[in-house]
Amino acid sequence: MKFSYSWLCEHLETDKNATEIGDALTNIGLELESLSDYSSYSKFVVATIKDFKKHPNADRLNICKVDDGADTYQVICGANNVKKGLKGIFAKEGMYIPGTKIHLKKGKIRGETSEGMLLSERELNLSDDHEGIIELSENFKNGTSAVEALKLDDPIFEIGITPNRGDCLSIRGVARDLSAKGMGKLKPLRYEKIKKLEFESPISWSIKNDENSCEYVVSRYFKDVNNTKSPEWLQKKLISLGLRPINALVDITNFITVDLGRPLHVFDADKVGKKLDMRLANSNEKILALDNKDYTLDGNSTVIADSNNALAIAGIIGGDHSGCTENTKNVFLEVAIFNPNSVAKTGRSLGINSDARYRFERGLDKNMVLEGLEYASYLINKICGGSVSKNTDAGKLDTNEHKIKYDFNYFNKVIGLDLEPQIQVKILKDLKFQINERGDNECDVLVPSWRNDVKNNIDIVEEIIRIYGYDNINISVPSSSKDEINNIENSLVNKKFKTITKLKKTLLSNGVSEVITFSFHSNRAQEILTGDTSLKISNAISDDQSFMRNSMIFNHLESAELNFKKGIKNIQLFEIGPIYNSSQSQENILSLLISSQDDTNSIYKSVNFNFYSLTELASKLISSLNFDIKQFNISRSTSNIYHPGQSAEVHMGKKLIARYGKVHPLIMEEFPKLKNTYAIELFFENLPIESISRVNSINILDSQFQFSEKDFSFIFEKEQNLYEVQRYVTGIDKNLIKNVEFFDLYESNDLGDNSKSVTFRVTIQSKEKTLEEKDLEQLHKNILEKVSNKFKAKIRT
């Protein structure tokens, strides 16, 4: 909300300056967002160009003789509006120019001395106007300060009002809160009640809705008014807030909305019927509003209507047809209390953000209904003349004040301060709370009518500390207890974060960088991956971010493409973050993408990254968490993310632990620039991380006796899962077989379509002795026989 210092002072008698007021506003929770304060501009003064001549060395420059009332100066000026007798704003050498952020130096411009500067509005930060120097009327005396000449003596505050403080959506409300903080005294409102309410209003009200969307409405009828332009004081006030003056009647309602926080409405009485209703709108009822837009209402909105038409949307905006113009002769003024909820609902569904709605939905001071009526009547009568009717109303105004039983000790317990009851009581009284039946420890508090937000003890505590000052709260740092440290050690989530850190370190040491991408993906990604369509974002910002992702693969491919375009040829990136399977199922996974471009001309001996390198990386990741990939069930992946022939899935029981492979060519069609692209997804949350202990599964060479290695080659069926073979061979003699390592795979026509030749090396070692040749031969024979029987494999020689 915006207001000027002088306007504030109409409600607040204060000796504080604008800066002090600004600080106090922030300290009581009315955050100062900006304060335009031009008091430093008093050093700039009015001066006259007494004479000027062309600069001998520059066509566009003039040499001016400038008189500031005290002295004359030579000033070089490039403005195109330089003329003899012009009165402008002058800055002497040494002064700081706010618009250009420089200190003026005495110096020569193209050989001619310049002792100061005539300023433009932009150089004073007043506007963007730099067309020429400021031209003032001839009435100003030289030497008059710029603050006076440019009328900059009224600082403008802009403050943020939190949604609970509807009472401060008025200048009077702000003044009231400042007075409680000791920043001055609240002045009484200065107006006179209309002495003679001469006649009965020809227009009457009835409230006709079953819901309580309108509690009370009261009106007066003004006969024979003259709706002219507003007087200058009123126009200036509205302009200072950035509002455009329209005509006196409209301006008065806008003024009271801001000044008292009391929205009200004026109808042209000759354009409405004699019986007005507050009623729910008919469905599809239409109204052309004052903002010149047509709105279609539904049955939940409340309207003000006569027997023919809806005339206004209650608490939100008036209708264009019944509005006041300069031809209006008779006026019907309406002041009402609408239900905040129904105003909020209607306003939101119609998308109308009006000053009235803003205030109604935050709750109004019910005691301001009649005061607002009187104040508006006074202004209308004073400015537009005419005669005023008696009140006509409907409904019942419930002005019961809210009472709270308040416990003084509660404050101390919550805030951690020992604040004497009498200090607490004083603050409450300053805030115009009434204290009744005060005991030693508690009292009854009557909440003022404008503080709808104060409902219970904790609200009272907040009021007291808000004024007492947050700075005065003692600081203490609670230490951590043994129990808490135990909790951290046993916390599954803490363990998960440790796991994540381990994975990140492993990835870094393998040359993979981390990215973080949005949790969304595109329509197109959704189509291709066929995820759950219920995860569509109803109000997405764009098509690219329209679904919650069920995989990170598209985000990472997009990232890879972006980096490729930036010239990075070998892309290795990962992200640890959420994917979404349904609105109630989210899991954090690691997703990794490697996209490498062959560069055959390179001097570097490079092995192309392939599916087997990917398997090695997946295995490393799993071992970094102290699991062994070989313990799990590994099969071909059925995911549509991967190339069906170059991918695998790792399961523990039924739980998916990882899947990896070459990215499916159909997906890669969307990213034609990327070649040779692989991905790993590690579903680390499915690992039993709570039971991880440090186990090293590879145990070769832990004996001092000699080891022996022997290579075996078999021809297996093509679909034979070699992890099974590995597990089986390892189990043939657990004491002696230390390692089974596969190193060659050969598939060719001469083996037949359904066969593959595989070579693995078995490391044999005893803990007790150096094995003799015959022991070894027996074991070799054993392996050959058992493997060929178990897997129907041919021994290859």
Add this chain to the structure above:
Amino acid sequence: MDIKKVLNKATKEIEQSSNQLDLQNVKVAYLGKKGKITELLKSLKNLSLDEKKSTGAELNQLRGEVDNLIKIKFNQIKVEEINSKLRNESLDFSFPPPNSISPKVHPISKTFDEVITIFGSMGYSVAEGPDIETDYFNFSALNIPENHPAREMQDTFYIDDKDKDGKPFVLRTHTSPVQIRTLLNEKPPIKIIAPGRTYRCDSDSTHSPMFHQVEGLFINENANMGDLKGTLIEFCKQFFNVQDLKVRFRPSYFPFTEPSAEMDIAYEIVNNNIKLGQGDLWLEILGCGMVNPIVLENCNVDTKNFQGFAFGMGLDRITMLKYGLTDIRSFFSGNLNWIANNGFSIGDF
């Protein structure tokens, strides 16, 4: 027989040997079974005892000298041969390496780590909750009823799917629903932080539709607002690594805390850079407050015996402030150059 002549001749021949084979031949010619010096030694048997003694000594000395010369020469030849081999193996040391991107973690990862560590040292364990939330957890349970203006403080993303109350799921607009989930599942005392992703439909250089927050919640018999201030000041001192930290708490409003506060950190501009800790300018760091008893009651916590505080801060924001980063959009662009320039390598993480 002139021993000196033999020595001179041998010395010359050793000197002239240019490889191991030549030298071996010289060695055989003098010291071999039929070598000159061997023959001379053999001929000693024909001499008288006295002559044997004197000539024998001379001959033995000769044999020793020649043997030594051969060894020295042998070593010389070997070194030369290795040197010559190394010359052939020489590669171009001046061939520049490729410009590789050094792998780094995202600055947000570093912040997550530090936040968990600092609060961990104060006794906070980590909790979590889903990104896709029900209307109830994200709003109503936190004392933000439907149609309340506070809902418009946050631009909410909605999901097509509806929850069991028939309301669309929302993307959580803050990490505060984790407060509710924790309060419903655990008995006080509770001391948790909940870092995670949050969402609001807003996008410009200071707003991203996705961003990160950390929530904190401390509930016990007597945690008060002084504890809240102390905890947050301590965190900021450690996180921003500024011991002399000027801060300000000012009243604010969040429906789920009361009293509510916003915490600002003082800063000044030094050489066009933000310097945190001192100065006359203020930066908003976080929102906090005493947990509103209405929220505790919504979670069946006995408000006669338990109270406490909560806080929430933007992790992207404190990361940007700490490292002087300006555009939040670059955080989530997946640009590896940006990560390389702004991220942290394994040693710093």
